[in-house]
Every structure is written in structure tokens, then in C-alpha cells.
Amino acid sequence: MNRIITVSREFGSGGRTIAKMTGEKLGLPVYDNELLAHIAENSGFSRDYINEKAENETLGGLISKSLSGLANYNHISAEDYLWQVQRQTILDLAEKESCIIVGRCADYILRDKADCLRIFIHADRSLREERIVSVYHDASKETPEKRIRNKDKRRSAFYNYHTDMEWGDPHNYHVCLDSGKLGFEKCADIICTLY
């Protein structure tokens, strides 16, 4: 059975960087948001395929069922369609190979379907603000405080909407790590040790 590492992370905590360091150490491919979106985009999943898949899944089934009361199965909303495509992409990846997946509720999606090590990375706000300025300083004109607030709010809302769990609740993860206090290298080492 493939073994998967899922990494959930606060914005600016370095979760993606730690995932990449871990991937290099363990020789595992790392799939982040962008890469997952890219794969999903090119996967050619048709709406029919997704709807069919969705019917066989609890959450998807519920969506389809609730929608079917209002409209045709084929008129699943754009958000739900995207969610189903990304969800299916994650399930397919987990079936294909051992890997590391960053974000996208992968911990929840794979909870009963794969051998998962679930990680949550967080850090003090001040350290995250500093890091955002140094890493993303050209990308946005918003203040780092506002960017963190918005990004975390969106990640939390996304997670809470698509799962029945709470984002950042330690009970959902094998390990929660403070990347600011421990450093990225040590975080990656701990994940390797546990894997």
C-alpha cells in the first residue's frame, strides 16, 4: 500500500517548503495546490465522469442528491465540480504512488482510503508576516497582516466546508509543528523520522 504524507499549513508558515525538503530527503514527489490544479486541469475529467464518481461517494453523493432535488445532475456548481475533480485527482495520486500532498483537505479525503501521516505546520504571526514580506513581497500590495488573515480565513473556510472537522484542531493530525520555533530543517527531520 502506498504511504502518503499530507501537509496542512498556515499561510507563511513554510509548510510547502518543509514538504519539499521532506520530499527530497525521502525521495517522494510533492504535490502542492498549483500542481494539483494543473493535473486536474489536464486530466480531462468530464462532468459526467465526476458526477458518476460523485454518486458513489458519501460527500459527492450528498451534493448530487441535494442538487438533484433542484436541478439536473449535470448542473453541479462550478465549485463543487472543481472540488470533485481535485478530490478525484488526490485519490488517483494516492492510489498510484507514495507521495506528499500539500493542502486541499487531502488529509480528510484520504482518511479511510490510504495509509496517511497527517501533519499541520503553524508559526507565530510575526514570523509569518516577516516571511511573507521576504518571499512574496512583489506579489501583493496588501499588508502582510491582511494577507495572512484572508488566506487563513479562506483555508479554514474551505476545510470546514468540505469536511466535518475543524482546520488546525490538533486531533486531526498525527503531529502539529511550530516551524518558527523549531526551524524548517527540524520539522522535515521529524516528519522523515515518523515516516
Place this chain on the structure above:
Amino acid sequence: MNRIITVSREFGSGGRTIAKMTGEKLGLPVYDNELLAHIAENSGFSRDYINEKAENETLGGLISKSLSGLANYNHISAEDYLWQVQRQTILDLAEKESCIIVGRCADYILRDKADCLRIFIHADRSLREERIVSVYHDASKETPEKRIRNKDKRRSAFYNYHTDMEWGDPHNYHVCLDSGKLGFEKCADIICTLY
């Protein structure tokens, strides 16, 4: 400077056992609730001493000040007195030696006063129930569900009352570990690695 490990833990998660295993591996003394109470009891801290100490501390000072409006300094409540004694005991221990302290808001008490590694241990409810039955089965006639609910509620209330932080919020700890999924030995190993 002494280096302290603080271990907060859910009831039945094996936090104290993990602390003891870590203590043995690192050759550090481990102070749990009972031992701290015993030391405090025999420390001979007089109410005057505690009141005097309290005046020089933010939280204690606030308690004294708010009480002084109502009554004499010497009439600090039994709970606040006990809190101050245990608090002073923890501060004295941390000044005396490197050690591991289980519970009693030690992470908060020592936050600006010592070099601390802050750990939170949790586990699935079902595993905790099982463990409570096997470890404490003679000690109580309550159901394990009820014991866990009550104990966690009390620990959480104690922590939230005495600190301005939330018990079990991953941001308050360097590492949160799921002792049920990882096993006690691995948890102790991770703590040793980080120390």
C-alpha cells in the same frame, strides 16, 4: 540556563507516562501534579511570602490588587493561594535545574522565564477510554466517557482561567503529538530529538 520541557496532555493520552519515558532517556527529573502538590505542601510558603511574591508578578499582582479593593491582602482566596504556591514552586524548580514538568500551566508560567520546549499530547477518545479502563479501573465508578469529559473540562477550565490562552490550541506548543497513532515510545523519541 536550565532547559525545561513542559507536557500538557489530555486525560488518558499517556502524557505523564511519555514524560517519564523522556525523563529516563534524557536523565531529567519529572515533576507531575502530585509531586508538585507534595513539594508545594512541604515548602512552607507562608501566605505573607506568597502575597509579597504576588505583588511583584503581573498576574499575582492583579489578583492582589483586585482583592485589595475588597479586603486585606492577607485574605487572598484558597484557590488563588494554592495557585500562587504551585506557581512559585514551578518557578523555583525551573531556576534550580533542567527538568520535565507535567501539567499545572507550567508552559504559561515559564513562558518568559525559562528556555522551554512546550509539548501537547492528545489521542483519540476511544483509545483514551480503553487506557483509562486498563490503568485506572479501580479508581472510579464513573464511566470512562464521563471521566474523560470531566477531567478534560477541568484541565481546560483551569488553564483558560489562569492564562490568557486556550488549552490544546496548537499555537501554544512547539509540538502536538497524537500518542494513540504514534505510540508512546515514538513520542518520547521526538521530544528527546527536539531537546
